[in-house]
Amino acid sequence: xxxxxxxxxxxxxxxxxxxxxxxxxxxxxxxxxxxxxxxxxxxxxxxxxxxxxxxxxxxxxxxxxxxxxxxxxxxxxxxxxxxxxxxxxxxxxxxxxxxxxxxxxxxxxxxxxxxxxxxxxxxxxxxxxxxxxxxxxxxxxxxxxxxxxxxxxxxxxxxxxxxxxxxxxxxxxxxxxxxxxxxxxxxxxxxxxxxxxxxxxxxxxxxxxxxxxxxxxxxxxxxxxxxxxxxxxxxxxxxxx
Numbered sequence: 499x500x501x502x503x504x505x506x507x508x509x510x511x512x513x514x515x516x517x518x519x520x521x522x523x524x525x526x527x528x529x530x531x532x533x534x535x536x537x538x539x540x541x542x543x544x545x546x547x548x549x550x551x552x553x554x555x556x557x558x559x560x561x562x563x564x565x566x567x568x569x570x571x572x573x574x575x576x577x578x579x580x581x582x583x584x585x586x587x588x589x590x591x592x593x594x595x596x597x598x599x600x601x602x603x604x605x606x607x608x609x610x611x612x613x614x615x616x617x618x619x620x621x622x623x624x625x626x627x628x629x630x631x632x633x634x635x636x637x638x639x640x641x642x643x644x645x646x647x648x649x650x651x652x653x654x655x656x657x658x659x660x661x662x663x664x665x666x667x668x669x670x671x672x673x674x675x676x677x678x679x680x681x682x683x684x685x686x687x688x689x690x691x692x693x694x695x696x697x698x699x700x701x702x703x704x705x706x707x708x709x710x711x712x713x714x715x716x717x718x719x720x721x722x723x724x725x726x727x728x729x730x731x732x733x734x735x736x737x738x739x
Contacts, residue, residue: 501542502561504532504570511587514549518584520726525574525672526562526701528728532570537561545572547583555583562703568731571703573676611637624649632660639664644671651677658687665693665700672701679704685711692716695729702728709736 506529508514521527529545540560548554557579559572574580611633615623620643627638627649638650639660647670650656661684664670675694684690691711694700709717709732721733 501544502534502537503544503546504529504534504559504572505546505548506532508547508549510550511552514547514587515584518580518587521702521728522574522577522580522584525577525676526572526703527574528565528569528571528702528706530569533566534561534564534570537564537570540573543572545574547580549583549587552583552586555579563706565706565732565735568728568735571706571728573701573703615641620645628653631655632657635660636663639667640669642669644674647671647674648677658684658690662687662690662693665690666697668697668699670697670699672699675700676704679708687711688713695720696725698726702726705729706732709733 506517506527508517517527527545538561540562543559543561544556545559546554546556558575560575562571562573564570615626615634615637618626623638623641623643623646626634627646630638630650630653632655635650635653635656638646641647647664651661651664651674661678661681664674665678665684675697678684678690679694679700685708688711691708692713694708695705695712695716705726706728709720709729712720712733714737717733717737720729721737723730
């Protein structure tokens with residue numbers, strides 16, 4: 499069966515840049531106005547992105563959600579071509595998490611968990627992520643090396659409260675956010691789903707899949723606006739049903 503094809507059209511480089519910053523760089527995109535009949539959940543699709551003044555780019559993706567009257571949400575499998583398009587369009591990559599213009603934190607106090615972790619190699623930190631205690635897990639979830647985040651989430655001793663805390667972190671890696679959302683237990687927990695829905699770094703297609711599991715009070719807060727518009731619109735639609 500041929501994978502469905504979708505087209506995302508951006509009337510200006512600025513429009514693409516805005517979408518890249520808010521959605522594409524986080525791993526997904528809501529294509530307004532697109533519609534599909536009987537799509538397979540997380541089935542393959544091809545997405546062509548057309549930016550005014552630039553050659554179109556076609557990438558592979560997965561179908562995350564179809565929202566009648568709104569559009570189709572997709573999750574990209576590989577962002578390399580999209581990052582290259584962003585560079586051609588003139589997009590400057592956002593500053594790494596934690597570099598918001600404020601002074602960086604000072605060195606950790608000798609003898610503390612932070613100091614011990616700072617002295618470790620990446621491989622040692624990975625092992626600590628898989629086997630470390632709560633204090634170590636907390637530090638590694640905030641580590642700027644986003645590769646470590648998944649190792650912490652695979653730690654068999656991690657608690658649900660820690661997962662909920664991680665789901666709120668805007669510095670958590672997109673892969674880690676996706677891991678939480680697709681976990682057979684965490685992805686069904688209303689508090690975790692609410693935290694992911696509020697996190698500005700959670701890919702929009704993932705949020706749209708989780709919204710039906712978000713508690714009504716959180717759904718109302720999302721519907722009031724102030725967040726990413728596709729999520730606001732979807733929350734309002736759920737409340738009106």
